Amino acid sequence: MATHTVTTPPRRRATGHARRQRVGWLFITPFLVIFAAFLIFPLIYAFGMSLFSSTLATGTKFVGAANYLKAFTDPLFLGGLGRVALYALVMIPAQLLVALVAALVLDTLGTWLAKASRLLIFAPYAIPVVIGALMWSFLYSPRFGPAGTIFGLFGLDAPDFLASSAIFGSLVNIVTWQWSGYYMIVIYAALRSIDPSIYEAARVDGAGGWQIATRIKVPMIASSMVMVITFALIGTLQFFTEPTVLRSIASGALPAEYTPNMYAYALAFSYSQFNYASTIAFSLAIVVFIGSFGFLFLTRKQNGLK
Structure with missing residues (x-):
């Protein structure tokens, strides 16, 4: 018995494909409009402002890259970069250690306790950063916070966690508390994607829990670890919300x-130097791009790149 296949004419297939493309563009157009209006156009406008200088004496004039040369020789900008670099050297390892240990422990648990623990560790990330910083400012207060009561039981004065000598550690603690849960979820998801048969083979060969964790699990999630460090590096270089919230309390x-970022904000909204503030913001963006790209280049083998 002969069978006949019905083929669609090429012109009709092309028409159907074009119609689906138009429908697809129709759905994503609202997003593209909002994306362009609130991100692309403001960035273009801010970059244009960074190329000009405006003073009462000379008015607005085009200065080209002069603002950028000034920014990268500005001691205030360079000092801020040095501080966020120091924070990166301390905070990123601390966050990574907490997230990795938590993820490894939870990966070995299979009870309801693991689910509850994941939720509790992730919960600080769900709290808005401003609210979290305000909460910690209360906890740090030697007068109203719990430290005063605890140290008072021993007849001691509570330390001032918001003093100049302690503010670095206080901010490290806030950011580590805020973000470790998010990084833990990323690492935990990578661990769950590993084939359990690999662990069984390792146990048959005599490997213990510590050896499985350090020699199998951690190397196999190297690409996820690189991603976590990249996110942390970008976020730390743009450090803004937590120190801004504590600034009014830290005296x-x-x-x-x-x-x-705080310097750019002060230039724009305290001194009305919008042109130079835009320059500082884009100068920071250049540093963030170079730093993250350089890190990804150095760790390209862990990312599976050549």
Whole structure:
């Protein structure tokens, strides 16, 4: 018995494909409009402002790259970069260690306790950063926080966690508490994607829990670890919200130029130097791009790149 196949004419297939493309563009157009209006156009406008200088004496004039040359020789900007670099050297290893240990422990648990623990560790990330910083400012207060009560039981004065000598550690603690849960979820998801038969083969060969964790699990999630470190590096270089919230409480421990983003904010909204503030913001973006790209280049083998 002969069979006949019905083929669609090429012109009709092309028409159907074009119609689906138009429908697809129709769905994503609202996103593209909002994306362009609130990100692309403001970035273009801000970059244009960074190429001009505006003063009462000379008015607005085009200066080209002069603002950028000034920024990268500005001691306030360079000082802020040095501080966020120091924070990166301390905070990123601390966050990575907490997240990795938590993920490895939870990966070995298979009870309801693991689910509850994941939720509790992730919960700080779900709290808005401003609210979290305000909460910690209360906890750090020697007068109203719990430290005063605890140290008072031993007849001691509570330390001032918001003093200039302690503010660095206080901010490290806040950010580590805020972000470790998010990084833990990323690492935990990578661990769950590993084939369990690999662990069984390792146990047959005599490997213990510590050897499985350090010699199998951690190397196999190297690409996820690189991604976590990249996210942490970008976020730390853009450090802004936590020190800004604590600045009004820390009584001089956090100057307006404490971080590059805080410096740009102060220039724009305290001194109305919008052109130079745009320059500082884009100069920081250049540093963030170079730093993250350089790190990804150095770790390209872990990312599976050549």
